[in-house]
Amino acid sequence: MRTIKLTVCYDGSNYFGFQRQAKEITVQQILEEKLARVCGEPVTVTGSGRTDAGVHARCQVVSFTTGGTIPTANLPRALNSILPEDIRALRAEEARPGFNARKDASRKEYEYRIRYTPEPDPFSRNYAWQMKERLDVEKMNEAAAKLMGTHDFSGFQSTGSTQVSPVKTIYRSCWETEADGTLVYHIAGNGFVYHMVRNLVWSMVQIGLGKKTPQAMAEELKQKRGEFENSPAPAQGLYLAKVEYEPFIYENEK
Structure with a gap:
């Protein structure tokens, strides 16, 4: 399994915050749905922070593990082709095993x-x-x-x-x-x-x-x-x- 560090930005106006909610649309939900398509398997992301409804991010970092083989250099372009226009993937990097976007943030x-x-x-x-x-x-x-x-x-x-x-x-x-x-x-x-x-x-x-x-x-x-x-x-x-x-x-x- 690979550990990926993905940096994204988003306009939070249309979302009920970052963290997945049972009955509301959130940034995490959208990212996981689109990453599943790109990686060919279910994906769960961990965000560096849980922005509230209406809050924006110029630089939100998420981490996830995947057995997918898509090169990190191609991941942002593939994601952006299917993400809504108010969420953009900026860059992706291979991270060390165990990297956690929230716990490792300094x-x-x-x-x-x-x-x-x-x-x-x-x-x-x-x-x-x-x-x-x-x-x-x-x-x-x-x-x-x-x-x-x-x-x-x-x-x-x-x-x-x-x-x-x-x-x-x-x-x-x-x-x-x-x-x-x-x-x-x-x-x-x-x-x-x-x-x-x-x-x-x-x-x-x-x-x-x-x-x-x-x-x-x-x-x-x-x-x-x-x-x-x-x-x-x-x-x-x-x-x-x-x-x-x-x-x-x-x-x-x-």
């Missing part, structure tokens, strides 16, 4: 996008949080900087988190403004509790609106409330941007 990076739209914009509604109010990005960045390092994020997890530990290390946390005025939050860490990024964004938006001070972020980190007390930021603004792994030897490099 760093994940997300981005969250906010657009200032005095009137609702039908073209960006599925790809950003649209806001009528201007935000103080300087104060939001001051708050974002307080997330750097290792912290207990139990106060920023939503009910249903399956993480063993809420203690996570954050390597990057900052807001940037793009040329068209879109605000983009970048956060990278060794792991994330359920809804953590969206809950952090919601809190920083309150700071950007002047409802809280940047120091409130540090105080909320210390509270360890057990779960987030407010609704998370809307799903459509969130993107899984990058997944990294510790170096290891691929089978085709031996």
Whole structure:
């Protein structure tokens, strides 16, 4: 059996998240159905992360085993010929036996996008949080900087988190403004509790609106409330941007 590391991207607007559901269409379901056709046998994939309904991925990594003989160089092209247009296979690699896209991930990076739209914009509604109010990005960045390092994020997890530990290390946390005025939050860490990024964004938006001070972020980190007390930021603004792994030897490099 071969172990394959497959990198895909997708527009999550039409899916009930990544993970397979009993009665809803998900990205995992579509990938497994199409991989079964390409590999000539049933395939079960493991994703690096379980994006929620409406969340997008620029770089989602999945792993699976197969006895199929299709060369990895041909796998993305074969998949893309039968995948829906809102899911694309980017690259495929032979991985070491036992490689697991979720358990072996050492760093994940997300981005969250906010657009200032005095009137609702039908073209960006599925790809950003649209806001009528201007935000103080300087104060939001001051708050974002307080997330750097290792912290207990139990106060920023939503009910249903399956993480063993809420203690996570954050390597990057900052807001940037793009040329068209879109605000983009970048956060990278060794792991994330359920809804953590969206809950952090919601809190920083309150700071950007002047409802809280940047120091409130540090105080909320210390509270360890057990779960987030407010609704998370809307799903459509969130993107899984990058997944990294510790170096290891691929089978085709031996």
